[in-house]
Amino acid sequence: MADVLERLGYQVDFPEDQTCCGQPAFNSGYRAEARTVARHFLKVFEKPEYIVVPSGSCTSMITHHFAEIFHKEPGTLEQVHALEKRVFEFATFLTQVAGVEDVGARMEGVVTFHDGCHGLRELGIRNAPRRLLANVRGLELREMLPAEECCGFGGTFSVKFAELSGAMARTKIEAIQKTGAQTVVSLDPSCLMQIQGALSRAGSSIRTMHLAEVLASR
Amino acid sequence: MSVEFDQKIHSTLADANLQLAIYTATGRLKEKRIEAVAPDVLPDYQELRTQANALKKHAIENLDYYLEEFERNVVAHGGKVVYCKDATEVADFVLGLAKEKDARLIVKSKSMTTEEVDLNERLEHHGLESVETDLGEYILQLAHEKPYHIVAPALHKTRYDVAEIFEKRLNVPNEVVIEKQTAIARAVLREKFLEADIGISGANFLVADSGAVVIIENEGNARLTTTAPKVHIAVAGIEKVIPRAQDVATFLKLLARSATGQLLSVYSSFLSGPRRPGEIDGPEEFYVVLVDNGRTKLLPDKGKRQSLYCIRCGACLNTCPVYRKIGGHSFPWVYSGPIGAIITPQFMGVTHEPALPFASSLCGACGEVCPVKIDIPKVLLDLRSDVKKTEAREKQNRLERLAYKVFAWVMTHPRIYEFAGRLAASVAPSGDGGWIRSVPAPMNVPPVRAWLSERDLPPPPSKSFREMWRRR
Numbered sequence: 086m087a088d089v090l091e092r093l094g095y096q097v098d099f100p101e102d103q104t105c106c107g108q109p110a111f112n113s114g115y116r117a118e119a120r121t122v123a124r125h126f127l128k129v130f131e132k133p134e135y136i137v138v139p140s141g142s143c144t145s146m147i148t149h150h151f152a153e154i155f156h157k158e159p160g161t162l163e164q165v166h167a168l169e170k171r172v173f174e175f176a177t178f179l180t181q182v183a184g185v186e187d188v189g190a191r192m193e194g195v196v197t198f199h200d201g202c203h204g205l206r207e208l209g210i211r212n213a214p215r216r217l218l219a220n221v222r223g224l225e226l227r228e229m230l231p232a233e234e235c236c237g238f239g240g241t242f243s244v245k246f247a248e249l250s251g252a253m254a255r256t257k258i259e260a261i262q263k264t265g266a267q268t269v270v271s272l273d274p275s276c277l278m279q280i281q282g283a284l285s286r287a288g289s290s291i292r293t294m295h296l297a298e299v300l301a302s303r
Numbered sequence: 304m305s306v307e308f309d310q311k312i313h314s315t316l317a318d319a320n321l322q323l324a325i326y327t328a329t330g331r332l333k334e335k336r337i338e339a340v341a342p343d344v345l346p347d348y349q350e351l352r353t354q355a356n357a358l359k360k361h362a363i364e365n366l367d368y369y370l371e372e373f374e375r376n377v378v379a380h381g382g383k384v385v386y387c388k389d390a391t392e393v394a395d396f397v398l399g400l401a402k403e404k405d406a407r408l409i410v411k412s413k414s415m416t417t418e419e420v421d422l423n424e425r426l427e428h429h430g431l432e433s434v435e436t437d438l439g440e441y442i443l444q445l446a447h448e449k450p451y452h453i454v455a456p457a458l459h460k461t462r463y464d465v466a467e468i469f470e471k472r473l474n475v476p477n478e479v480v481i482e483k484q485t486a487i488a489r490a491v492l493r494e495k496f497l498e499a500d501i502g503i504s505g506a507n508f509l510v511a512d513s514g515a516v517v518i519i520e521n522e523g524n525a526r527l528t529t530t531a532p533k534v535h536i537a538v539a540g541i542e543k544v545i546p547r548a549q550d551v552a553t554f555l556k557l558l559a560r561s562a563t564g565q566l567l568s569v570y571s572s573f574l575s576g577p578r579r580p581g582e583i584d585g586p587e588e589f590y591v592v593l594v595d596n597g598r599t600k601l602l603p604d605k606g607k608r609q610s611l612y613c614i615r616c617g618a619c620l621n622t623c624p625v626y627r628k629i630g631g632h633s634f635p636w637v638y639s640g641p642i643g644a645i646i647t648p649q650f651m652g653v654t655h656e657p658a659l660p661f662a663s664s665l666c667g668a669c670g671e672v673c674p675v676k677i678d679i680p681k682v683l684l685d686l687r688s689d690v691k692k693t694e695a696r697e698k699q700n701r702l703e704r705l706a707y708k709v710f711a712w713v714m715t716h717p718r719i720y721e722f723a724g725r726l727a728a729s730v731a732p733s734g735d736g737g738w739i740r741s742v743p744a745p746m747n748v749p750p751v752r753a754w755l756s757e758r759d760l761p762p763p764p765s766k767s768f769r770e771m772w773r774r775r
Contacts, residue, residue, distance in 0.1 A: 104714040114687030118711035125715040206667035235624045239664025244753035251757025252628050282758030285738040
């Protein structure tokens, strides 16, 4: 991701104090712990002009749910609203802020795209990654049906309801296998871990890649 | 998680025939809904959702006002309104009336509210015969099962299952042709309609300004239930009230499309009061039983009371990747799927099945298809927080609570976070170029074991991102 952004002329910094947005605690019902982690995030990312996130799910936690967990703290809420405007999911940043759909990438092969649920339904990201992929030389995008059905990860859901989560993952990889693609691309590392974990267990040679990895290929 | 919940999920996932039946049936309903609300078919779909949401919000926020208006208008038409706070009160009212009328046979059309209060079982316990007349409900009553789905109660039954049920319970030859099965049920049920002393229906909407009970159906059985017997009792949750007759139009455009993909259901009945002088049909007595059964508990909560907006279309079930795997009977109460996961803990209390709000990947597909725009994922998150607060109060689940305290501490101490990452990478097996299928005993803690029961784990990176970043 840093490579792609630098090629576009952005100066990229990686604040080393960063850790997590707090979503695991928030989604598990531990709001106080989520607030603690979110406060750390607010502090670390107070300064930068843009914050580009390689995950639709983390982006949505910051831009949609931070406001909710701090709704009783007007001071923090002000900080949250100031932050929200500067936080972008990676594909959205490229198409909306940088105004780029062709980053000059090249990757041979057939890929299919998996819509991460939070990126798709909370952030409304559908076309941006597809347009970016369409401009990668040598790449053919084949849609799976349905692309927008959950892979079954769901954070701690994946271990609390492991058997169910695994069954959902298998339905997902069946859809992937039907496309004949060699690579599955997504915006979320967690979906990719779930999908790759299930593909690997099924003995499939299909590999997963983050959109940033594809766009960094030359 | 209760053992029962866990086992039902497991047994449903393990049944290949059932998996296929659920996935096929919900898939069909899901596709038909998508076609029926497509922009070229219903261009103002999103506006209708917004409007329906606003109407429900207004009705729920002014529930007392509209219920009183509804009651006044029912009474003005010669009907009676009865308020019941729970299942016992509903059963007591119906039993009392049945005794007064010397009733023996009751016919019923589809009503989730009566399922909620186990009305059939309670009536049968007192020697009354209560017959379901919706085909799906009738099949399930014969099979002694609860509805599998809000709209398509026998969704999990194939025609071969139905053939066996009819053969066993009705003493008819094994018949697998659907039309002939329908004819068998029709012959039995027609007699029941003609003999019944009381008809009990549900209600899709209660219209305050006209005192009308609106019932939407496809089979015509609700029409017979509400008009053939001398007494009609409509049983409805108090949240079914809407302000004006004209509002029904908004909901009618959304309900059938969301439920079955039909543009309109076959029968839309507006029932207001008993038969009037000069009318040739209709019941002699008309009662509306308004049921609370936990609903008023939701009213003080601004965030979660939107759960009461539900019009029971079932669209969230058909689109839910969890429901499509675990089916309806895995859920701990009569309401299944995403809507069941949010109303069960609120009607029955979060301790009824504390794991229920967690049985979701939070994919948000339910909220996206909800015709009245209930933010189901948000309510699930609120309920998760409620469960954790209850556990803290009751001093349960201490280990998990400690784990999240540690999580928050590590995530606010970047050096520790980095060290923990390195430590995990140094002790994890290398994976030999592939992903990891098993880990040594000390690492095989429950979450890792649960993950590895279904999937492989990524191998540790040779260098952490931070190390790579520093060397750039």
